[in-house]
Amino acid sequence: MSKTIFSLLILLIGSTVKADYLSWDELQNQFNKVSKNPKAMGHVKCFFEKHEKDKFQLKNPTSEEVLNRCYAKPIIGLDSTRYFAIIDYLVNSDQERMFLIDRKTGEISKMAVAHGRYKAGFFNTKLEDKKNSIKEIKYYSNVINSMASSSGFFIAGQDFEASDFGRSLVIHGLEEGINDNACERDVVIHKHFLMTKSKAHMLSSGCLMVSPKLIDNVIDLLKGTADEEMRLQTSGSLVFIYSPREAAWDESSCPGNFNTVNAP
DSSP states (O other), X not given: OOHHXXXXXXXXXXXXXXXTSOOHHHHHHHHHHHOSOTHHHHHHHHHHHHHTTOEEEOOOOSOGGGHHHHTSSOXXXXXXXXXXXXXXXXXXXXXXXXXXXXXXXXXXXXXXOOOBOBTSOTTXXXXXXXXXXXXXXXXXXXXXXXXXXXXXXXXXXXXXXXXXXXXXXXXXXXXXXXXXXXXXXXXXXXXXXXXXXXXXXXXXSSOEEEOTTTHHHHHHHHOOEEOTTOOEEEOOOEEEEEOHHHHTSOTTOOOOOBOEEOOO
């Protein structure tokens, strides 16, 4: 087979895969039915349209202990595009505010997800200065050891076995100063026994905690691949955390502080 014919076949296959995806209008209509803040979908659409082919420079962590997990592949792109996740932190944690969206079928799975405590204790129930309650998140941070959630755009990495929580999923923050410390901070997606499908019963240390009954499906849809040393080989899906910062953006915009680079 000539190189020209082979190249044409690759282009044809790629076009066929893309043609299988629903339009953004169709996805928006589906999302409108389940979300209290449907505007979040427009920001995701913007990301795919502007950055689907981009490469992103990850932040070099200060700790060598996390190099393989966080930086063995320092430049990543969006290798998986069929699924993505939206976490709507404008909605309280006693509601289903995490959405897994299938661009091919339009199916949307929803569930509760916890947020970080910041300066609060695990079980505080009242909002005080610079504290989050189990129900409501008011404060975000990218600072290491802050125990806070970060918002914005992430790309899922590899799954791994965490000593405390079992199977977990790495997420790489793409925005400088906003969420690019996520991997070094051990901000991951994992299960917790005090999570149900419809409600969070405790705060996290910044992680996205979901029900033990749902964790395998979440990870299987979003994960990338890794080698035996837990070094990322291909990245996973887009994860978008929607907070007051993103809610203030213009419709269908994505002005994230991205460190995009040319592929090596």
